[in-house]
Amino acid sequence: MTEGDATSLLYAAHRPALVRYATRILGSREAAEDIVQDAFLRFSPANAYGASASQTLAYLYRIVRNLCLDLIKRRKIEMRERDIEPPFWSMPRAIDTPEETALLSDEVRMITEVLDGFPLDVRVAVEMHRFGGYTLEEVAAHLGISVATAHRHVRAALVKIALRLGGA
Numbered sequence: 001m002t003e004g005d006a007t008s009l010l011y012a013a014h015r016p017a018l019v020r021y022a023t024r025i026l027g028s029r030e031a032a033e034d035i036v037q038d039a040f041l042r043f044s045p046a047n048a049y050g051a052s053a054s055q056t057l058a059y060l061y062r063i064v065r066n067l068c069l070d071l072i073k074r075r076k077i078e079m080r081e082r083d084i085e086p087p088f089w090s091m092p093r094a095i096d097t098p099e100e101t102a103l104l105s106d107e108v109r110m111i112t113e114v115l116d117g118f119p120l121d122v123r124v125a126v127e128m129h130r131f132g133g134y135t136l137e138e139v140a141a142h143l144g145i146s147v148a149t150a151h152r153h154v155r156a157a158l159v160k161i162a163l164r165l166g167g168a
Contacts, residue, residue: 010053010057011043014057014060018039018064019033021064021065022035022036022064022068025069025072026071031071032068035067035071036064038067039063039064040060043063107165110165111164114160114164115127117160118157118160124143125139125143125150125157126153128142129154130158136150136151139154
């Protein structure tokens, strides 16, 4: 019997066990089948020359295990790269029409006019809360007023802005 025949017999005898082993690692029988086939192609009896049958089989299992771990690592890298969004500057940006730009400019102008009509503490409260992302507690602490007063300032300004924008 030639070495090739012995390798084929060893592979044929232990293939189901190797597939089960790879399936436990990968969680997929289809991927395990591919790994075991690849392991057989990489398996070289010359590397196991003079080794006992159990050592040769252990070598084949090691090949299967390493190929499984390589596949898992490759999948993780692919998932990580797939989940990364491209930077904002590489994404195409919708260009506003002149009409949209004019409308936005008008809205910003109206909001600025409404805010300019309020006392300084109300403007600061609205700008901190709506544009700065501060909580009402932080706004109140900054202005030295109660949280309820800070809430009234912000609410009054937003209602007036909404009415002005709705009327326009």
